[in-house]
Amino acid sequence: xxxxxxxxxxxxxxxxxxxxxxxxxxxxxxxxxxxxxxxxxxxxxxxxxxxxxxxxxxxxxxxxxxxxxxxxxxxxxxxxxxxxxxxxxxxxxxxxxxxxxxxxxxxxxxxxxxxxxxxxxxxxxxxxxxxxxxxxxxxxxxxxxxxxxxxxxxxxxxxxxxxxxxxxxxxxxxxxxxxxxxxxxxxxxxxxxxxxxxxxxxxxxxxxxxxxxxxxxxxxxxxxxxxxxxxxxxxxxxxxxxxxxxxxxxxxxxxxxxxxxxxxxxxxxxxxxxxxxxxxxxxxxxxxxxxxxxxxxxxxxxxxxxxxxxxxxxxxxxxxxxxxxxxxxxxxxxxxxxxxxxxxxxxxxxxxxxxxxxxxxxxxxxxxxxxxxxxxxxxxxxxxxxxxxxxxxxxxxxxxxxxxxxxxxxxxxxxxxxxxxxxxxxxxxxxxxxxxxxxxxxxxxxxxxxxxxxxxxxxxxxxxxxxxxxxxxxxxxxxxxxxxxxxxxxxxxxxxxxxxxxxxx
Amino acid sequence: xxxxxxxxxxxxxxxxxxxxxxxxxxxxxxxxxxxxxxxxxxxxxxxxxxxxxxxxxxxxxxxxxxxxxxxxxxxxxxxxxxxxxxxxxxxxxxxxxxxxxxxxxxxxxxxxxxxxxxxxxxxxxxxxxxxxxxxxxxxxxxxxxxxxxxxxxxxxxxxxxxxxxxxxxxxxxxxxxxxxxxxxxxxxxxxxxxxxxxxxxxxxxxxxxxxxxxxxxxxxxxxxxxxxxxxxxxxxxxxxxxxxxxxxxxxxxxxxxxxxxxxxxxxxxxxxxxxxxxxxxxxxxxxxxxxxxxxxxxxxxxxxxxxxxxxxxxxxxxxxxxxxxxxxxxxxxxxxxxxxxxxxxxxxxxxxxxxxxxxxxxxx
Numbered sequence: 001x002x003x004x005x006x007x008x009x010x011x012x013x014x015x016x017x018x019x020x021x022x023x024x025x026x027x028x029x030x031x032x033x034x035x036x037x038x039x040x041x042x043x044x045x046x047x048x049x050x051x052x053x054x055x056x057x058x059x060x061x062x063x064x065x066x067x068x069x070x071x072x073x074x075x076x077x078x079x080x081x082x083x084x085x086x087x088x089x090x091x092x093x094x095x096x097x098x099x100x101x102x103x104x105x106x107x108x109x110x111x112x113x114x115x116x117x118x119x120x121x122x123x124x125x126x127x128x129x130x131x132x133x134x135x136x137x138x139x140x141x142x143x144x145x146x147x148x149x150x151x152x153x154x155x156x157x158x159x160x161x162x163x164x165x166x167x168x169x170x171x172x173x174x175x176x177x178x179x180x181x182x183x184x185x186x187x188x189x190x191x192x193x194x195x196x197x198x199x200x201x202x203x204x205x206x207x208x209x210x211x212x213x214x215x216x217x218x219x220x221x222x223x224x225x226x227x228x229x230x231x232x233x234x235x236x237x238x239x240x241x242x243x244x245x246x247x248x249x250x251x252x253x254x255x256x257x258x259x260x261x262x263x264x265x266x267x268x269x270x271x272x273x274x275x276x277x278x279x280x281x282x283x284x285x286x287x288x289x290x291x292x293x294x295x296x297x298x299x300x301x302x303x304x305x306x307x308x309x310x311x312x313x314x315x316x317x318x319x320x321x322x323x324x325x326x327x328x329x330x331x332x333x334x335x336x337x338x339x340x341x342x343x344x345x346x347x348x349x350x351x352x353x354x355x356x357x358x359x360x361x362x363x364x365x366x367x368x369x370x371x372x373x374x375x376x377x378x379x380x381x382x383x384x385x386x387x388x389x390x391x392x393x394x395x396x397x398x399x400x401x402x403x404x405x406x407x408x409x410x411x412x413x414x415x416x417x418x419x420x421x422x423x424x425x426x427x428x429x430x431x432x433x434x435x436x437x438x439x440x441x442x443x444x445x446x447x448x449x450x451x452x453x454x455x456x457x458x459x460x461x462x463x464x465x466x467x468x469x470x471x472x473x474x475x476x477x478x479x480x481x482x483x484x485x486x487x488x489x490x491x492x493x494x495x496x497x498x499x500x501x502x503x504x505x
Numbered sequence: 506x507x508x509x510x511x512x513x514x515x516x517x518x519x520x521x522x523x524x525x526x527x528x529x530x531x532x533x534x535x536x537x538x539x540x541x542x543x544x545x546x547x548x549x550x551x552x553x554x555x556x557x558x559x560x561x562x563x564x565x566x567x568x569x570x571x572x573x574x575x576x577x578x579x580x581x582x583x584x585x586x587x588x589x590x591x592x593x594x595x596x597x598x599x600x601x602x603x604x605x606x607x608x609x610x611x612x613x614x615x616x617x618x619x620x621x622x623x624x625x626x627x628x629x630x631x632x633x634x635x636x637x638x639x640x641x642x643x644x645x646x647x648x649x650x651x652x653x654x655x656x657x658x659x660x661x662x663x664x665x666x667x668x669x670x671x672x673x674x675x676x677x678x679x680x681x682x683x684x685x686x687x688x689x690x691x692x693x694x695x696x697x698x699x700x701x702x703x704x705x706x707x708x709x710x711x712x713x714x715x716x717x718x719x720x721x722x723x724x725x726x727x728x729x730x731x732x733x734x735x736x737x738x739x740x741x742x743x744x745x746x747x748x749x750x751x752x753x754x755x756x757x758x759x760x761x762x763x764x765x766x767x768x769x770x771x772x773x774x775x776x777x778x779x780x781x782x783x784x785x786x787x788x789x790x791x792x793x794x795x796x797x798x799x800x801x802x803x804x805x806x807x808x809x810x811x812x813x814x815x816x817x818x819x820x821x822x823x824x825x826x827x828x829x830x831x832x833x834x835x836x837x838x839x840x841x842x843x844x845x846x847x848x849x850x851x852x853x854x855x856x857x858x859x860x861x862x863x864x865x866x867x868x869x
Contacts, residue, residue, distance in 0.1 A: 316619065320775045430775060431614050431627065434782040435634045441783075442638040445648045453648060460516040460651025 005099050009040050009118035016044060019105060025049075026108075033063050039081070040118040049111035051130030058091040059115065059126055082120050090115075094127025106184065133158065139241035141408060144280040151241045156186050156260035162243035163190060163258075167250060171195070179208065179222065183215035186260040187222065190246070195253045195483070195491045200269060200450045204255060219259040219266050228448050234413035236449040238270040245279040253489030269449035271456040271486055273471035276300070278406035281474060290473035297472075299401035303414045304440070306401075307344045308421035308433050310394050314340040316429030335385035341426035343387050347395045348419065350377060355399070456486040511713045514721035516647035519654035520708055520791065521725025524701030526657055526732060527788035528609040531756045531781070533698050533733060534740040538749040541691040542683040543741070546734050548691035553730035555692070556699050559850060560726060562857045563702075564719045567709050569860055574710040576802045582860045591852055592803050598844035599796035600816070602700070603789060604824035605837040607631055610785050612830050617757070617778045628824055632817045635786060639793035640810035643711050646794050653787035660780065661732050665739065667763045672742040697842045699729060703849040704791045707798060 002015045013028060020026040025047045032038045043060060066089045086095050098104055099122045104114055111129035136158065139151030152159045160174050171193040178184045187208070191201060207226040216222050223237045224230055240246060241263055246256045249267045254274075257266040267274075276296050281289045314333065318326045336343060354373035358366050381387045398418065405411035417440055424432035447454035457467035467484060469475040481495045512520075537545035570578045579588040611627040619627070638649055705722055712718050740755040743762065752758050760777045794809075796816055801809035827833040 317775050320772050428622065428626075428630065429619055430779045431618050431782065432630075434779045435630055438634050438783065438786050439637060441652060442634075442649065445638070445652060446641055446645055455648060455652065458652060459648045460519060460654075461511075461513045461648075 003101050005101065005104070005116075005121045005123060007119050007121050009042060009116050012116055012123075013042055013044075015101070016105070016108075029060065031060060031063065042116045043113055044108055044116065045113040045128060046108060046111060049109075049131050050113050050128040054092070054130065055113050055126070055128050059113065059128075062090050082117055082122055082124065085115070085117065086124055090124075090126065092126045092128070096125050097122050098125050099123070109184065110186075129157075131155075136162070142240065142242050142245070142279065142406070144278075144283065147280055147283040148242075148244050150243055152243060152258070152263040152265060154261050154263055156188060156258060159243070159258045159263075159265065160188055160190070163246050163250070163256070166243060166247035167192070172250065177208065179211055179213075180216045181212070181214050183217070185216040187216070188258045190250060190256040190258065192250050192253065195251070195489045196255060197253060197487045197489055200452075200487060201255060203450055204257075204268065216259060217261075219257065219262040219264045222257065222259055223266055228450065229446075232413075232443065232447060233416050234444070234447065234454070235275070235407070235409040236268075236270055236447060236454060238267040238275055238407060239264040239409070240267060240279070241265075242279050244282075248279065248282055249274075251494070252484045253487040253491075269452040269487060271449060271452060271454055272444065273457050273467065273484075273486070275407045275410040276405065277471070286474050286476045290475075293471070293473055296404060296406070299404035300414060302401040303398055303405070303411070304418050304421060304437075305433070306394050306398050307348055307418055308425035308436070309430075310391065311340045311344050311422055312425040312429045312433055315426065320430075329388075329390060332388040332390055336388050337385070339426075341422060343391050344394075344422050345419070347381075347387055347391055348398070348422070351395050351399055352415075452486050510642050510644045510711055512643060512647045512708055512711045513713050514717040516651050517705070517708055517712060517718065517721040518725040518728070519651040520647055520704055521702050521722055522728050522732075523650040523653045523657060523784070523787035524704050524791045525699050525726075525729045525788075527701065527785050528606055528613075529698035529700075530733070530736060530784075531613065531754050533695070534737045534749060534755045535752055536694050537691055537737060538741065538746055538755075540694055541687055542746050543677065543679060544681060544683045544688075545691060545741070546737050548688055549695045549733050549737055550730060551688070552692045552695035553699060553726065553733070555696060556702060556726055557723065559853060560702055560705065560722050561719065562853045563705050564709065564722065566853060566857050566860065567715070567718070569857075569864060571715070572710075575706045578860070579856060582856050582863060589803060591848075592799050594844065595848050595852075596796060596799045596803065598841070598848045599792050599799065600819055600823060601837060601844060602841050603632075603792050603796065603820045604826075605833070605841050606785060606789055606792070607820060608824040608827065608833055608837065610782070611824070612833070613754075614778065614782070618775055625821075625825065629817075629821050631782075631786075631789070632820055635789045635793050636813050636817055638790045639797055640813045641794070643708055643794070646791055647708070649790055650787050653783055656780070657732070657784055658728075660777075660784075661735060664759065664763075665735060668739055668743065668759055671762060672739065673745075674742050676742045676745040677738060693842075695733070697845060698733065699726070700841075700845055700849070701788060701791070702726065703845075704795060706853070707795050 002011075005012055013030070017028065027043075027045055027047050029043045031041050031043070033041055041063065043055060045055060063085070082097065086097070098107070098114075104123060104125070107125045108114055111131060113126045113128040115124040115126060117123070133155045134153050136150050136153055138149045142151075150162060152162065156176075164172065164174070169192070173189075173191055173193050175189045176186055177189075179187050189201075189204070189208075204226065211222075211225050213225070219239065223235070223239065227236045229236065238249075243265075246258075246265050246267065250256055254267055254269065257268070259266075276293065281293070284292075313320055314329060318329070321329065333340075338346070350373075354369065354377075358369050358373070361369060378392050382389050382392060402411045402415050405414065417436075421433055421436045424436035426432075428435065445453075445455055445459075453459035453461060457471050467486065470480055470484060477495070478498060478500075482492050483489050483494045485492070533549075534545070537548060541548050566575075566578060567573075570581070573581075576588075576592075579591065582588075583591065607628045608624075610631060611624040614627050615622065615624050638645060702722065702725075709715075709718050709722075712721075736756055740749055740752075740759055743759060744752060744755065749755055757774050757777065761772065761774045763773050793813065793816070797809040797812045800812040800816070801807070804812075824837075827836045
C-alpha cells in the first residue's frame with residue numbers, strides 16, 4: 001500500500017478510493033480552481049461525521065470565491081500553493097499539514113476533512129468533526145437533590161469541556177491517546193499536573209500502552225483491562241456520570257479517564273472510602289452527610305448479612321432471639337414447606353430477577369413488572385405459605401440497602417457475596433457466616449487499586465492519617481484543610497483560610 | 506507505590522494487640538483466679554512488665570543490624586546450622602501453637618454455637634479460611650490486624666459499659682491478701698497469655714519508620730495489659746473470687762449477664778462467640794504467615810505461599826491429638842508454653858548477646 005502522498009492527485013484519490021471501497025459514506029468532492037491554470041483539488045470526508053455546512057461554506061466556498069486564486073498561475077508558485085490555500089483562502093479554525101497516508105485515513109475516519117491539491121505531496125487536514133449527539137442531560141444513575149444537574153454525554157469533546165469549565169487552571173492536563181486497533185477509540189487521561197502522584201500516572205500509562213485489542217466499546221471495557229485484580233467481584237476503579245464528581249476527584253489528586261462514546265468517566269485510584277461517597281456529599285451540610293455516611297456503612301452490612309443471618313438464626317440458633325420473637329418466627333414459618341435456606345435463596349433470586357427485568361424494560365412495561373413482582377408475588381407467596389412474611393421484609397431490606405450504596409458496581413459485589421454467605425450460613429450457621437466474612441475481609445484487604453490499599457482509610461497505613469473525618473463522617477469543610485492523602489498527592493493543602501482565621505476571639 | 510511491603514507504626518501496634526488477644530481472653534480470669542485469687546491483677550500486670558525487656562531486645566537486635574531481616578541476622582550471628590535448628594524449633598512451636606488455637610476454637614464453637622457439628626469440620630474449615638490470607642506478605646497481615654484491632658477495642662469498651670451498672674467493686678477487695686509464694690505460678694499462666702509479640706521478629710524489619718518501632722510495640726503491649734487487667738477486674742467484681750474459680754469461661758458468662766435495653770437480642774454469648782472468631786482469625790493469620798515464612802527460610806525459597814497449604818493438614822492432625830478439652834490444656838497447651846519459652850525468650854536473648862559480643866569485637 002502507498003504509505004505517503006504522491007504528487008499526482010489522481011493516484012492519491014485512487015489509493016483512498018481503494019481503501020474505502022464499498023464504504024457508502026465516503027464523499028470525495030473533486031473541484032478545479034483557477035481561471036488560467038486550472039488546479040485539481042479534492043475534499044474528502046465521511047458523510048455524517050463531518051459538518052457538511054461548515055466544509056461547503058468555509059472551505060470549498062472560499063476556494064471558489066477567492067479572486068487571487070482564480071487568476072493564480074501555477075508556474076513558479078507550486079510549492080507555496082498549499083500554504084497560500086491554508087493561510088489566505090480557507091476560513092476554518094483547525095488546519096494542519098500531513099503527508100502520511102495512515103494519519104490521513106485516520107483523520108478522515110475521525111470526521112475531519114482532507115483537502116488534496118494536485119502536484120503537491122502534502123495535504124491539508126481541516127477539523128470538521130461534527131456529528132449528531134445527545135444533548136447534555138441530567139445523569140440517570142447519580143441524581144442529586146442539591147448540586148449541578150449536568151451529566152456526561154457520549155462525545156469526548158463535550159465531556160472534557162464539561163470538566164475544563166470547572167477547572168480553569170493550566171495544570172489540568174488532558175492527554176488523548178487512541179486505543180483499539182480497529183475502533184481507534186479516543187481515550188483522554190485527565191489529571192492535575194501539580195497535585196497528582198506521578199507514580200500512579202506512570203503506572204496507568206504503562207497499563208494503557210500494554211492494551212492490544214481490536215475495540216474498546218465502552219469505558220467499562222477499558223476498566224476491566226487496567227484493573228489490578230480482574231477476578232474480584234468489586235470494582236477497583238470508580239465510574240461516574242458527573243463532571244462535578246470528576247472535577248472534585250481531580251482536585252484531590254486522582255486521575256480521570258474519559259472514553260469516547262461512553263458517558264461514564266473512570267476515576268482512579270478507588271478505595272472503600274471513595275466508593276461509599278456520592279457527589280452530593282460535597283454539597284449537603286456536614287451533619288446530614290455524616291449521618292448518611294454512617295447509614296451507608298450499615299447498608300453495606302445489611303446487604304451482605306441480613307438474609308444469611310435469617311437463615312443461620314432460624315436453622316441453627318433460634319435461642320439468640322428473645323423468646324417472644326422466636327415464637328413469632330416459628331409461628332410465621334409453620335406453613336412454610338421449605339428449610340430457611342431454600343426460602344431465602346428463592347426469594348433473593350426472585351428479587352434479582354425482578355430487578356434485572358425491570359432494568360432492561362423501562363417505561364410502562366417496567367412499571368407492570370414492578371407491580372406484578374413487588375405486590376403480587378410478595379403478597380401471594382406469603383398467603384400461599386411458601387415464604388414467611390419476615391422473609392419478605394428481609395428481602396426488601398436487603399434490596400433497598402443495596403441501592404443505598406452509591407456506586408452501582410460496588411453494590412453488585414456485595415449483592416453477590418450475600419449468596420455465598422447464605423450458603424455458608426446454611427452449612428455452618430453463625431460460624432459459617434463468620435468464616436465467609438473472614439474470606440470477604442481477606443479479599444478486600446488484599447485488593448489494591450493502583451498501589452493504594454483498597455480498604456483505605458481503614459488500612460492503617462500512614463496515608464490514612466486524618467482521613468476518617470472525610471470518609472467515616474464528613475467534618476465541616478473548615479476542618480478539611482488537607483486533600484485526601486490516600487493517593488499521596490504532591491500538593492497537600494486544599495484550603496488556606498476563611499474569614500475566621502484572621503480574627504481573634 | 507514502591508512501599509508495598511512496608512508496615513506503619515499503627516499497624517505494628519495493632520499487630521501486637523490483635524495477635525496477643527486471642528483464645529486466652531476467655532479463660533484467663535478463671536485460671537488466674539485459681540492461682541492468685543483476688544490479687545490476680547497484680548500477676549497480670551507483673552507478667553506484662555516482664556515482656557517489656559523481651560520486646561526491647563527484639564528491637565535492639567534490629568537496631569544492631571539495620572536493614573537486615575531476622576533470618577539474615579540469625580544466620581550471621583549463630584551460623585547456618587545452629588540457626589536452622591532454632592528455626593525447626595520455631596516451626597514446631599508455631600505448629601503446636603496453631604493446633605492449640607484451632608482446637609480451642611473448635612471446642613468453644615462446638616460448646617456454644619454448633620452442638621452437633623463435628624469438631625473436625627470446624628477446625629479444618631477455619632484453617633483453610635485462614636490459609637487465604639497467610640499466603641500474602643506482612644503488609645497484608647498488618648492491614649488485617651489493623652482492621653480487627655478497633656473491633657477488639659470496641660468489644661472491650663462495650664463490655665465495660667454494659668456490665669458497669671451490674672458489678673460490685675467490693676468484690677475486688679481485699680487486696681494483697683494472697684500468698685505471695687504463689688505469684689510465680691500465676692505469672693507462668695499470665696506470661697504465656699501475652700504470646701503473640703514474637704510476630705515482631707518478622708514485622709519490625711519491614712517498618713516504615715524504624716525509630717518508632719519500640720514505642721509502637723510497647724504501646725501495643727500496654728493496651729494488651731490494660732485489656733487483660735480490665736477483663737480480670739470486671740469478672741472478679743461481677744462474680745467474686747470464689748465464684749470466679751468455678752467459672753471456666755468467665756468472660757463469656759459476663760456477656761451472658763448483659764441485658765440489652767429493648768431486648769432485641771437475648772443471648773449475646775452466641776453473637777460474641779461469632780465475633781470472637783474474627784479476633785482468633787487475626788491471631789491465627791499472623792502465626793500461620795510466620796510458620797510459612799520459617800519453612801520457606803529452612804528450604805531456602807523466596808516464596809512462602811507454597812508452604813501454606815501443606816501446613817494445613819499438619820495443624821489439623823496435631824490439633825486432633827488431645828482427646829478432650831481437659832487434656833488439651835495439659836498437652837498442647839503445656840508444649841506451647843515450653844516451646845514458646847525457648848523461641849521467644851531464649852532465642853532473642855541468645856542472638857542479642859552473641860551479636861553484641863561479635864559487633865564489639867569487630868569494632869575493636
